Amino acid sequence: MGFGFGDIYLVRDGEISRSLLNLTYLNILDLSYNSFHVTIPTFIGSLTELSYLDLSYSSFNGTIPRCIGSLRELRQIDLSNNSLYGTIPPEFGNLTNLQYLDLSNVGRCRVENIEWLSHLSLLEDLRMDGISLATTNHWVDAILSLPKLTHLSLGGCELSQVVYPYSSSFLNSSSSSSSIESLHLGNNNLNSSMYRWLLPLTTNNLCSLDLSGNMLDGIPKYLGNLCSLVSLNFSDNSAIIKFLDFLTNLSGCTSLTLADLSAYGSQFTGSLSDEIQKFSSLDYLDLSDNHLNGSISEKLWELPWLQTLDLSFNNHRVPSTYHLSNISYVKYLDLSSCKLLGPRFPKWIHTFKNLYHLDLSNTGISDTIPLEFWDVWPYPLTYLNLSSNNISGKVPDLFLIFDAYSVIDLSSNSFYGPIPKFSFEMESINLSRNKFSGGISFICQAVYGFLLFLDLSHNSLSGQLPDCLWNFDSLTVLNLGHNNFFGRLPPSIGSMIQLQVLYLYDNNFSGEFLISLDLGANKFSDNVPVWIGENLSGLNVLILRSNKFFGTIPLELCHLANLQILDLSMNSLHGSIPSCLSNLTSMLHQGGFSQDVLFYERIRGYATRAGIYVDQALIEWQGVEREFFSTLKLLKAIDLSSNNLTGQIPYQITNLSDLIALNLSKNELSGEIPQKIGEMINLEILDLSRNSFSGRIPSSMSHMSFLNYLDLSYNNFSRRIPTSTQLQSFQPSRYNGNAHLCGPPLTKKCPGDEPELPPIIGKSEGNREDTDDELMGWFYIGGGMGFVTRFWIACGVLLFNRRGRHAFFQFYESFKDWVYVKVVVFIANLQ
Template sequence: MLSFLLLLLVTTTASQLVAVGEGGNDTNGVNMKKCLDKERNALLLFKAPLQHPDDCLSTWRVDEHDCCKWSGVMCSTQTGHVTELYISGCSFVGEISHSLLNLTYLNILDLSYNSFHGTIPTFIGSLTELSYLDLSYNSFNGTIPRSIGSLRELRRLDLSFNSLYGTIPPEFGNLTNLQELHLDSVGRCRVEKVEWLSHLSRLEDLRMDGISLASANHWVDAILSLPKLTHLSLGGCELSQVMYPYSSFLNSSSSSSSISDLSLQNNNLTSSMYRWLLPLTSNSLQILDLSGNMLDGIPKYLGNICSLVSLDFSDNSAIIKFPDFLTNLSGCTSLTLADLIAYGSQFTGSLSNEIQKFSSLGYLDLSDNHLSGSISEKLWELPMLVILDLSFNNLIVPSTYHLSSLSYGKDIHLRSCKMLGPRFPKWIQTLKNLYRLDLSNTGISDTIPLEFWDMWPSQLIYLNLSSNNISGKLPDLLSNFATYSVIDLSSNSFNGQIPKLSSALATLDLSRNKFSGGISFICQIVDGWLEFIDLSHNSFIGQLPDCLWHFKDLKVLNLGHNNLFGRLPPSIGSLIQLQVLYLYKNNFSGELPLSLKNCTSLISLNLGANKFYDNVPVWIGENLSGLYFLLLRSNKFFGTIPLQLCQLSNLQILDMSMNNLHGSIPSCLSNLTSMVQQGGFSQDVQYSTKYLQGSYVDNAMIEWQGDEREFSRTLKLVKSIDLSSNNLTGQIPYQITNLFNLIALNLSKNELSGEIPPKIGEMINLEILDLSRNSFSGRIPSRMSHMSFLNYLDLSYNNFSGRIPTSTQLQSFQPSRYNGNAHLCGPPLTKKCPGDEESESPPIIGKSEGDGEDIDDELERWFYIGGGMGFVTGFWIACGVLLFNRRGRHAFFQFYDSFKDWVYVKVVVFIANLQ
């Protein structure tokens, strides 16, 4: 009865607070106290300097006098004082105003998930009534103010995910009422002394991930002194560098722990840490994270923690025999363990029958290890197993199993395992409640039984059968898949036309098959969630249907390498979320639809190898400002290169080769700042489908070192300009030499003239330079001898003259790279430059073959030859060793290059004298 009355009292109080927040009236309609003018003005002053794009504070208006009605503001129903302030996730930018000091009764302050910057103000320590302070997920920098230690009523403090640095203030030990302390991922903070932790006797949740504890001796003792601590997370705290993590507790029977959730990931710990881990792992431990270390196994005492439910052992770098690992874990833990996560470690051996002891196991992830042998049938007999991931091992999957039919869904991931026999596994059809299935790259060479597609009506979420040799036709796929599902059948031998598809799909990948017919089937996918469609590398024919307005969420559309033709439909402009449009190698023609400029989210636009006939649209530069990759090669574009393309500051690849462009090269290409700065596209093009693992990696065909080459995972590292095979005239603008991080520049097969800009040698990262088949003249700039990374050069068929500058690179290319320049001379060409010829010495008369002087001359000649060869050999041995020293290699590189050139010249002159 007492508990019921307490519950009623709490519920009534909460209702009154909500009423105050919404309208300022209690449940009986009686007016509550309005907020005080002083506090109302304080809130307006707090809001004034902030940038708030989401307009979360739209209710904070000057004409609304009762601030207790404002969003995120809670007031006392009796006094009208502001007691709680929730402004989370509003993307605010700015600093915290001192006006908050006027909220003297503030009990809760939550400013998390914004972009507040500057230092955490010291005046926060004056808000002495605070019991809850959350400043996490912002951009605060500087040191953590000591004044926070004055907040004696504080029960929860969260400063995580900021850019703070320095030492954690020992004044935190004054927060004796603290129950939660979250300091994880705050930047470059460290703890030098841990005595203050022992004063936080009420602490239940401590998270300090990313804070260095390298100097914090006896931290284990401090943790053990916290009697109520249940959650401890010390990931990435440099624990392996702590000299003495404990003092004498190992000999103390009173040392015990109440921790139920312990995380020690990413600390480079070795198995020697288990001696101090033992006191932290009592029978209250339920979750243990040891991932990202260098552990070579686990001790048997971990297998006797009868409360352990989850163990994360992933990404450990020591080689471990998996059967031994299971043996040490198979005490009473085997009866309670529900999650065993150990992907990306160094497990070897087989999946032994020991696995059958783990009767509670529901989630088993052993992917990306070195397991071998046949998968034990005992694994499939585990009654609770729901999620199984054995991908990327050397395991063999038997063709038959005796599987239990569970009443709940099952996920099976066997990617890159090998099926025993090439037939499609029949045991799959015994799983009546399958949700996710990944059998990609498993060596299946067969057709799929028709009954397979009828097994799971409206429940499949993820199906990946890619990279096999599965053939045959697809049936209608209308009722098999759940909402927001994924189908990946790429890289097989499916053929025929595409049947009816479900509108529930989010991802459809049918690329690299033998499908044919039209693609009007995509018009059937209406009112759905389609985000990704890849039909590339098939034999589809026909036009792209004008029904694309259905796909407002589409992020990737890849139709490359087919036989599609006709104009692009106007509805393509409806794809306002589109990031990747890949139409390479089809027969599309006509002008680009103006509506395409609405696709302002585009990152990659690849229209190459088609028959588009148009001026290069200026709106590409004006509207598609987010482009990283623009490929228009091998079309019928004409006119000049629009200056507006220079506005694409993120552009890393510009390929307009093999068109009918004329005019000059815009000097403003130097504004492509992504080709000037270090780094570039920092991540793969992402498209978020809930159940797809990984991200879409864009690809492109690029002319590279004279050949067409497909780039995929390394595409984001390429920085290239290709304007070859057009009708461009004029000179190379000198401004283009400011693109210091350009890797490839191809201007070949144009009508360009003039001299190469002298500063081209400053483009030190250039690996490919093709200026062939133009009308360039003058000397090859001497500074090109400094282009140490140049590994492809073609200057043939121009009007260059003079000596080829001497350097390691320029003499290493075939003479054909300089052909067609009648007035060029010097190595590697056989044509000598004026002054290289020297008069031959007259023969010495009166010397016989047996004269000692003649023998001495011969010995001297061989001495120099042998000395030169020895020098060169020793030099290259030294350089070979240096190649394995990254730091030394870069420091030594310039000296190495110039010295090697000197040796080369001396050897050439020496051999010429011998001859």
């Protein structure tokens, strides 16, 4: 670690060595980008010669030690991006030589009294993003006392108001003049009243202003007179604003200097009119996700310096033809989810010779793409998205059109013909949901590449997978589902060492099993290979349902500690259920998949791995096959149904306390249900039907308050069904085929169950039977209503919302008590 005296390493096993105390002459200490997970050691305060201290991005926790105030020689200090908490110590005011102070995103910290800031008269750069200033009403005074301050960042500081008029004498002193060039006030709670105190901070020195993420209903005209303003961020403001009024207030000398205008996710209305031509310096314009309508002015394309334009997710009507007098220099163009005038493909796109990023997805195009479209690019594209239209035609080979690490998405159209040959140096290719046909043997021409994402699903592709998949050792997502591929999976599929999602559903693959995430609904016939558990330790989902696997369930599957979905249903497996399934620890704890899978987000023409790929799987849920998408990662389920399994349910399986669905139906299992099954308190689906279970239904099941689907039918259960609102709320058919079972909701009464009701005044004995029937009717109506309510809520909004489920069933228990009181009052009234 460099400290200014050569490379000295004083970090061992995640801790900072006290031998730093012997280096009191140090003037530079940089411990950034480590993983200490410890408090900032107080002995740092002894390094009194330090002029530079950087502890950023190092997972420090605890509070900021007051001893930092002893480092009076400090010129720069950076504590950003840690996990600290508590009050920012006022001892920072002792650092009178400080020029740079970065406390942004330090954790859950706050400032209670900001007076210490006014002592830092040499400060030039102050960053306090994420520090709570909610109780500090005089921070403007403190800022104005810093004559050399040029950069101020207070994003997400819970700013809402400032005491006005100002309480100190700073505004009246000759020193209270702002030299701020960059001001960031985004993501606070500011409304337009803030402009009265913003004015002293926004002199003509101001170059960059960020007002995003507030509640502003426009901008004042004085901002249009800031003749040095180059960048303005007005994004994510919640008030409705006429865009023409916004431009008019900026139309002073600011219109000649403004190069960067971001206003995405606001509430702009009106059209993009000719007024935009006044902003002749615009280089970057982002008006996406607003409510703009009408036609886009042709003057927009004539802005001489405009290179980045994002108008996506508006109600624009984009003409299919433009008469452009000059060549546009736009490089980044996003018109996605706007509507083109007419369904024709816009030929004016051909005049944009400098494009590297083009997004026309979901724009209502219904046309054949002209062949010249693929020939007009003098420079390779890095991003092309034409998805979710109705574009037809053949796609030529893409070798020369796209650059390395580029992204193409032509999904959900009507393209046909063979899959176009593409460069394996691309990063993401999505050609799904089209009419492409033929094979994909051309992929063997790849020698190496960077391809991470390939989706060819929902086409008419056929043939065998070529045995050259070792060329795709970087591939993370491969989706070939819903095609006509057949034959065995090639051995080289095992060389795809980075693969996280493999989707081959609905093909005609056969032969021995090799490697999988979801290989359901094929014709694989073999033992479930033990190396799945030995080599795929990071697997979250294993779905082999509806194949021809035979043999026993291998114990090695118990090594898959991250597994949350295990579906081996509809095969020919035999033997017992392994007791070691209790080792699937992800089913013991709340939470979703521990690791994210590749997802591409478009940022300035580059593909970035910024989130998760929305996986999908067909799973039997409450007796019906359903397709899960974004909620898949929250599901925790075991489905071993429709096999030939024998023996008892291992009692260890009851340790899977966070399991949501357990389906063991249609096997040859026997014995009693484990008595502790009620400890699986999060179970919502339990299906043990069509086996040979016997004995009592465990009384602990009365505590399973989240059950909304239960099927115990066609077994050999006996005795009384345990009493609980939950178990009695299910239809009697869920208990059918158990000849010795009795008690509600079955009509068969248990021995000694004849109720003795008190005599009813004014009623004959013959009327008592009518009363009994009426009471029983009330009971079943209440139970039925409860079941219907729970069923639809559980299957709908609350299916994967744990907090919602708990809140609902707390309500349900209260509702149950209310029904009980009503029944008692009803009986009393009858008497």
